[in-house]
Every structure is written in structure tokens, then in C-alpha cells.
Amino acid sequence: MGFRSIGTRLTLWYTAVLTLTFVLLGIATYGLLSYGLSREVDNALDGVAQALASQARDRSTPFLPPDVDAAFRRFFGFSPMDRYFDMRDPRGRPDPQQKPNTSEPLPLSREAAQRAAQGLPTFETFTNTSKDPVRVVTMPVVDSGRVINLVRVGMSLESVVRTKRQFLYSLAAMLPLALILAGGGGMLLARRALRPVDQMATTARRISGEDLSGRLDEPGSGDELDRLAVTLNAMLERLDIAFQQIRQFSAAASHELQTPLTILKGELEVALRAERTPAEYKDVLTSALEEIDRISDLVEGLLLLSRSDAGMFRMAHRRMDLAQVVMEVYERAAILAQKQGVVLDLGRMEACTVEGDPEWLHRLMLNIVDNAIKYTPEHGKVTVSLFQDDTWAVIDILDTGIGLSTEEQERIFNPFYRTGKAAAGKEKGAGLGLSIASSIAQAHGGRIDVDSRPGEGSTFHIRLPLVADPVDPLNG
Numbered sequence: 225m226g227f228r229s230i231g232t233r234l235t236l237w238y239t240a241v242l243t244l245t246f247v248l249l250g251i252a253t254y255g256l257l258s259y260g261l262s263r264e265v266d267n268a269l270d271g272v273a274q275a276l277a278s279q280a281r282d283r284s285t286p287f288l289p290p291d292v293d294a295a296f297r298r299f300f301g302f303s304p305m306d307r308y309f310d311m312r313d314p315r316g317r318p319d320p321q322q323k324p325n326t327s328e329p330l331p332l333s334r335e336a337a338q339r340a341a342q343g344l345p346t347f348e349t350f351t352n353t354s355k356d357p358v359r360v361v362t363m364p365v366v367d368s369g370r371v372i373n374l375v376r377v378g379m380s381l382e383s384v385v386r387t388k389r390q391f392l393y394s395l396a397a398m399l400p401l402a403l404i405l406a407g408g409g410g411m412l413l414a415r416r417a418l419r420p421v422d423q424m425a426t427t428a429r430r431i432s433g434e435d436l437s438g439r440l441d442e443p444g445s446g447d448e449l450d451r452l453a454v455t456l457n458a459m460l461e462r463l464d465i466a467f468q469q470i471r472q473f474s475a476a477a478s479h480e481l482q483t484p485l486t487i488l489k490g491e492l493e494v495a496l497r498a499e500r501t502p503a504e505y506k507d508v509l510t511s512a513l514e515e516i517d518r519i520s521d522l523v524e525g526l527l528l529l530s531r532s533d534a535g536m537f538r539m540a541h542r543r544m545d546l547a548q549v550v551m552e553v554y555e556r557a558a559i560l561a562q563k564q565g566v567v568l569d570l571g572r573m574e575a576c577t578v579e580g581d582p583e584w585l586h587r588l589m590l591n592i593v594d595n596a597i598k599y600t601p602e603h604g605k606v607t608v609s610l611f612q613d614d615t616w617a618v619i620d621i622l623d624t625g626i627g628l629s630t631e632e633q634e635r636i637f638n639p640f641y642r643t644g645k646a647a648a649g650k651e652k653g654a655g656l657g658l659s660i661a662s663s664i665a666q667a668h669g670g671r672i673d674v675d676s677r678p679g680e681g682s683t684f685h686i687r688l689p690l691v692a693d694p695v696d697p698l699n700g
């Protein structure tokens with residue numbers, strides 16, 4: 225695992241957090257231990273001092289070491305080696321009768337003397353002795369409201385210091401152990417948790433643009449990595465479909481371009497094989513021009529679709545009354561309808577304000593009305609209507625033509641798709657018209673749906689979002 229790997233970083237973080245916790249816990253425990261020990265010592269010293277003070281009130285003889293020992297033993301359970309006992313008169317001067325039972329009498333601080341005069345005990349720690357610090361309590365002996373003596377009892381804090389030091393040593397010894405355990409454990413955990421990621425990366429490396437069929441293992445555990453694998457697989461599925469569509473699209477596009485080019489080439493070759501009359505040349509050139517028109521229509525359509533796929537449709541955003549566009553298309557299509565012997569009718573017409581590009585919308589509608597006329601036999605009827613439905617402006621184009629099966633309805637918006645009947649019929653077309661129409665509708669925030677029955681006819685519904693405040697029909 226390199227330094228940049230998540231596993232290493234996780235381990236480092238984990239170890240750092242654990243070390244910090246350990247140190248903080250150590251500090252807190254050390255603080256509690258010190259406090260507890262001090263309290264214990266003070267309580268016991270207080271007990272000893274009180275006992276000796278109450279004895280001092282009743283006796284006239286000085287205290288002997290065994291007396292002091294006994295008092296210590298009562299409150300500590302043992303008598304410390306370095307214990308200290310001292311008796312003073314009320315003004316703090318050594319009691320002439322009582323010899324202090326330490327070699328080194330401890331000074332009486334001013335504060336302790338003052339507090340004793342008020343009948344209050346004082347606890348002090350003397351650190352500037354030659355040995356370990358000494359804890360001393362100065363306790364006034366009060367008789368009938370008067371301070372008659374000061375009892376001073378103390379002990380060396382050596383054992384307390386030793387206990388605390390030992391605690392620190394053990395803590396310091398345990399720290400590296402804890403670090404090793406945390407680091408090792410963290411590394412194992414991180415490796416285990418991240419192993420599926422490595423496996424995923426290995427599998428993902430094998431999946432390429434040429435072959436998108438590979439999928440990542442989904443352990444099915446429902447955890448984050450499982451969800452990641454599921455999400456990535458879904459993405460691969462979409463990519464796979466998109467790649468297939470692109471491949472099909474390019475194959476179909478080349479095929480569609482190939483046909484008119486082959487015809488064109490054939491016609492020109494035949495024409496060149498022998499001397500021709502001007503009339504014959506004219507025929508050949510007219511036919512060649514027709515093929516060139518087909519090719520250029522196709523290329524234009526392809527360019528348009530690729531632009532719309534890339535979201536590069538250049539469109540005006542103009543507010544307009546859709547009825548105007550419908551009327552223009554209606555008038556243009558009427559000529560075609562007449563040629564085909566199809567009746568073109570106007571149905572319901574409502575004013576509908578939409579925002580968009582009139583030229584593109586014109587093209588959209590013309591594609592669909594054109595189809596309706598193309599795929600409706602003689603004496604059939606095509607009806608165009610425009611109305612408002614909820615938030616939509618709807619253009620309905622109803623025909624009594626050949627109709628579409630459910631399966632065909634699902635596919636007619638795919639580029640280059642033509643139904644069997646259409647392909648067999650006399651009508652020319654590359655199957656791009658509806659894809660382009662659908663792209664234009666989508667670029668306007670709308671959509672196209674179709675209802676149809678084979679042999680009975682079809683209705684195409686073009687839906688475009690209505691704009692709240694309408695344009696003035698005279699100026700719009």
C-alpha cells in the first residue's frame with residue numbers, strides 16, 4: 225500500500241485519533257488519580273490531627289512517638305516512615321514540653337498561623353525540603369472557645385509521588401503497544417474493507433470502448449461498495465446502449481448515403497459510355513441533380529440531429545401565436561394534399577402563445593403533416609387542429625392512413641427507421657423526419673406522442689409549453 229492509498233491514510237488517521245484518545249484519557253486518569261490520592265492523604269491527616277488535638281486538650285504530658293504512631297495507624301492503616309508531628313503554643317512558638325518527632329522541624333507559615341488563630345485548620349505542601357514533598361496540616365486545639373495549642377501533623381508524600389510516577393511509567397510503556405496494535409489493526413481493517421475496490425478497479429480496467437459488455441461483481445451486501453458497483457454497472461449499461469446506438473446510427477447513415485451515391489455513379493458511368501444527344505444528357509443531369517438533392521437533404525438532416533444531440537441547436541426564443549405557424553404549414557401542405565388526392569382539413573383552432581423559433585416549429589409541423597399526407601391513401605383525410613390543454617399548446621394531426629402497430633409506434637422516432645409498408649411504398653424518405661421533429665420539440669421543452677391503429681390511421685400530438693401571458697394576435 226503506497227502512501228497515497230486510502231488504506232494507508234485511513235490507518236494513519238485511525239492511529240492518530242487513537243493516540244490522541246489514549247493521551248487524553250491518560251491525562252484525565254492521571255488528574256483523577258492525583259486528586260483522589262491528595263484527598264485521601266488530607267482526610268487521613270485531618271483525622272490524625274483531630275484525634276491528637278482532642279487528646280491534647282485533656283492531657284498534660286507531652287506526646288510520645290508511640291502515641292503519634294497509634295493515631296497514624298488508626299487513620300492510615302499504617303504508620304508512615306516519614307511522619308511528622310509538632311506541637312506549638314497558640315502564638316506558633318514550639319511547645320517547650322513537646323519535642324517535635326522529626327529531625328527537621330517545618331516552618332509555620334504566616335497564613336497557617338493566622339487561620340489557626342481563627343480556629344481554622346490549614347493544609348500545606350512543603351516542597352523545598354531535602355527529600356520528597358511533605359503534606360502538613362496545622363490544626364488549632366480549641367478549649368472553651370480559646371486556641372490553647374497548635375497541633376501540626378504531616379507526612380512525606382513519597383508514596384503518593386511514587387504511585388503517580390509508576391502510573392505515568394505504565395502509561396508511557398502502554399502507549400507504543402497501543403500504537404502498534406492500533407496501526408496493525410487499522411491496516412488490516414482498511415485492507416479488508418478496500419479489497420473489493422481493488423477488485424473493481426481490475427475489472428474496470430478490462431472494460432473498454434470496444435467491449436462494454438463486462439460488468440463489475442455485485443457482492444449483494446447492500447453496503448456502499450455494493451451500491452457503487454450497482455451504480456457503475458447501470459452507467460456501463462447506459463454507455464453500452466449509447467455506443468450501440470452510435471454504431472447503428474453511423475452504419476445506417478453510411479448505408480443511406482451509399483445508395484444515392486451508387487445510383488449517381490452508375491447513371492454517370494452509363495451516360496459516359498457512348499455519345500449521347502443533348503436531350504439524353506439533360507435527362508441524366510436532371511436525374512443526377514435529384515440524387516444530389518437527396519444526398520444533401522440527408523446530410524443536412526444528419527448534421528441537424530448531431531447538433532441537437534450535442535445541445536447545439538441554434539434557436540431564436542420568440543414569443544408567438546402558434547396558430548400563425550399552423551396556418552402557414554396548412555397552406556403549404558394543402559398543395560401536396562391536393563396532388564395526392566387527400567383532403568386536408570382544419571379542426572379546432574385556439575390561440576396559443578408559445579416561446580421558440582417559428583422556423584424550426586414550422587419545420588417540425590411540416591414534417592408531420594407531410595408524413596400524414598404521404599402515408600394516407602387517395603380520398604383519405606388529414607385534419608389539423610390546435611388547442612390548449614392544461615399547460616400545453618397541443619397540435620393534433622389526425623390521418624385516416626395506413627396506421628402503425630404498437631411496436632412501430634415505439635420505433636418511428638429512431639433515426640433511419642421506416643416501417644415495412646413505408647419502405648415498400650412509392651414514398652421516398654430516409655427515416656430522419658420524425659427524429660428531427662422530435663429533437664425540435666424537445667429543444668422547445670415539448671414532446672411528440674402518437675396514437676395509431678394499423679389500417680385505421682394515426683394521430684400525432686405535438687405538445688409545446690404554453691406561455692402565461694399571451695401575445696397580441698395582431699402584433700405577435
Ligand code: ADP
Pocket residue numbers: 591595596597599623625626627628636641642643644645646647652653654655656657658659682
Ligand atoms: P420518412 O417519412 O422519411 O420515412 P420519418 O422519420 O418521417 O421518415 O418517419 C419514419 C417512419 O414512420 C416512416 O417511414 C413511416 O413508416 C412511419 N410514419 C410516419 N408517419 C406516419 C403516418 N402518419 N402514418 C403511418 N406511418 C407513419
